[in-house]
Amino acid sequence: MTDKTHSIIPERALSKNLSHNNSAVGFSVAPMLDWTDKHCRYFHRQLTEQAWLYSEMVTTGAIIYGDNLPRFLGHNDCEAPVVLQLGGSDSKDLATCAALGEEWGYSEINLNVGCPSDRVQNNMIGACLLGHPELVAENVSAMKAKVDIPVTVKTRIGIDDQEEFEILHQFVAGLVEAGVDGLIVHARKAWLQGLSPKENREIPPLKYDWVHRLKQEFPELDIAINGGLKTHSDALAHYSSYQDLSAVDGVMLGRAAYEQPYMLAEVDRLYYAKNAPIITREQVLEKMYPYIEQHLTDGGKLIQITRHMLGLFHGLPGGRIWRRHLSENAFKTCAGVNVVEEAYQMVNQEIQRMEDRA
Numbered sequence: 001m002t003d004k005t006h007s008i009i010p011e012r013a014l015s016k017n018l019s020h021n022n023s024a025v026g027f028s029v030a031p032m033l034d035w036t037d038k039h040c041r042y043f044h045r046q047l048t049e050q051a052w053l054y055s056e057m058v059t060t061g062a063i064i065y066g067d068n069l070p071r072f073l074g075h076n077d078c079e080a081p082v083v084l085q086l087g088g089s090d091s092k093d094l095a096t097c098a099a100l101g102e103e104w105g106y107s108e109i110n111l112n113v114g115c116p117s118d119r120v121q122n123n124m125i126g127a128c129l130l131g132h133p134e135l136v137a138e139n140v141s142a143m144k145a146k147v148d149i150p151v152t153v154k155t156r157i158g159i160d161d162q163e164e165f166e167i168l169h170q171f172v173a174g175l176v177e178a179g180v181d182g183l184i185v186h187a188r189k190a191w192l193q194g195l196s197p198k199e200n201r202e203i204p205p206l207k208y209d210w211v212h213r214l215k216q217e218f219p220e221l222d223i224a225i226n227g228g229l230k231t232h233s234d235a236l237a238h239y240s241s242y243q244d245l246s247a248v249d250g251v252m253l254g255r256a257a258y259e260q261p262y263m264l265a266e267v268d269r270l271y272y273a274k275n276a277p278i279i280t281r282e283q284v285l286e287k288m289y290p291y292i293e294q295h296l297t298d299g300g301k302l303i304q305i306t307r308h309m310l311g312l313f314h315g316l317p318g319g320r321i322w323r324r325h326l327s328e329n330a331f332k333t334c335a336g337v338n339v340v341e342e343a344y345q346m347v348n349q350e351i352q353r354m355e356d357r358a
Contacts, residue, residue, distance in 0.1 A: 009239045009271060016249060017271055020052075022150035023083050023108055023250070024182025024222035027235070027271045028052035029264070030254030031085040031110070031154070039295070040258075040308040041079045046287045047264035047279060050272040053082045057112045059125060060088035063097045073104040081107040085154065087115065089124040089135060091142035098143040098151065108181075109143055111136070113155040116190035117197050127190035130159045130171065137174035150181035154226070157210050158189040165210055172214055172221070182222035184252050185211045208238070212245035224250030231256070232263065232270055260314045281312055285344060292337050302339060303330040309340075318350030 009017070017026040029036065029044055031054035041053045058072050063086075066072055075082060084101035086109060088094050098109040113136055115126030129136050136153070143151045153175055157168050172183065188204040206228045215223045225248045229235045235251035257264055262281060268274035292305055306326045313319040325343040329335055 008273075009236060010247075013239050013247070013249070014271075014273055017050075018273075020050075020081055022152055022182040022222055023052035023054070023081070023110065023252075024152055024184050024224040025250045026050065026052060027267050028083075028184070028224065028250065028252045029054060029257050030226060030252050031055060031057055031083075031112070032254055032258060033057055033115075035258055035308070037308075038075045038079070039305045041082060042076050042291055043284075043288065043305070043308050044257075044261065044264055045076075045078050046284050047261060048267040050268045050274065051264060052108075053079055054110065055082070055084050055106075057085045057087045057115060058097075059123070060086060060090065060093040060097045061123070063100060064093060069100070069104070073100060073106075075105070077105070080105070083108040083110050083152070085110040085112055087112045087123075087125040089129060089132070089139065091135075091139050094139050095142040095146040099146045102147045102149050106149065108150040108152060109147060110152045110154055110184070111139060111143070113153055114186050114190065115197070116156075116192060127156050127159055128192055130156060130162070130190075133171040133174050136171070137178040140175055140178040140180045144179045151179075152182040152184060153180055154184040154186070156186050156188060156190045157207055159192055160189070162189065165213065168210065168214070169217060172218060176218060176221055180221070182224070182249075183214070184224045184226055184250070185214065187211050187225060187227040209243050209245060211248060212238070212242040215248050216246040219246065222249045224248060224252050226252035226254070229253050229256065232266060236270065258308075259311045261309070261311050262314065282344075284312065285340065289337055289340070292340065296336060301331070302335040302337075306330040306340060313347055316347070316351065317354040318347035321346045321350055 029051060033056050036054055036056050044053055063072050084106040086094055086097050101109050112126055113129045117126065140151055187206045187208050187210060191204065208225065211225045225238050229251060235253060238248050238251055240247050265278045295305060310323045310326060313322045322343050325346055329339045
């Protein structure tokens, strides 16, 4: 169920959000490996016109040596503003891939300095780069020299035994000197050994004050906050001062937005002051049907799209029925739009049944 807050962000923040300078300003949906593919982004764009959407992290090696640019860079025109997130540490390769991302129509390039997975650490990708601040600054500078679109960084606040805010401050100072356009900060450290990626999202304590302190010490840098935000109320609170520290410029939600996608229907009103009626779930489905039909015509499978739609009726009577029917039928070879229509009819029947009981 969507969060019913009617909070209004300050006029200063609203004006900045509407500028869409970069994804550290306003509302963004986090990049999530194996989740935020082009079908997911198309679905999310039906719910919000204004939010920044992200690709999954794509490694420079996949782009340069994978011999399949449509697979790694393909997206729908309607996704904009959309960010290509890159994983890598070789400045030349990152610059090449950033230029390709701009050619393919992405609105921004983002460097991943936050992923704690073992498999990316071995290739000097993700959070381990926090231990190499000069290299990250060099990476940003190289990409900035090759593109005219914004270059941003998504990072953690530290790794392993880094306990001093000054280490993070020096890291960000290097990025600013390199010309970074914005910074998205997951307000947790990452433990490179001993914790799984899931545990790294939950166990290291959140330090929201560190992110707000960064904004206070780098007032000209656009900074967004990420980590542990589950509702719009949680997110909007950071547009105000926090522990007497400066308000940040943007917020990023990940799993909450993915698992409860209908919360995105309120983004345009809450963060961008759009007065249009909030789209209904039925209207979302009507917009998705032609997209699904075209995907099936092109040889795709229904489940490739519907797996991102399982949470559309989260919190409503029939939500479990919706998930179950799609999960049990969308993978079948002959599955078509009728499977989605059937699931929706089951939801309506369950809602009607609950209303009759009431």
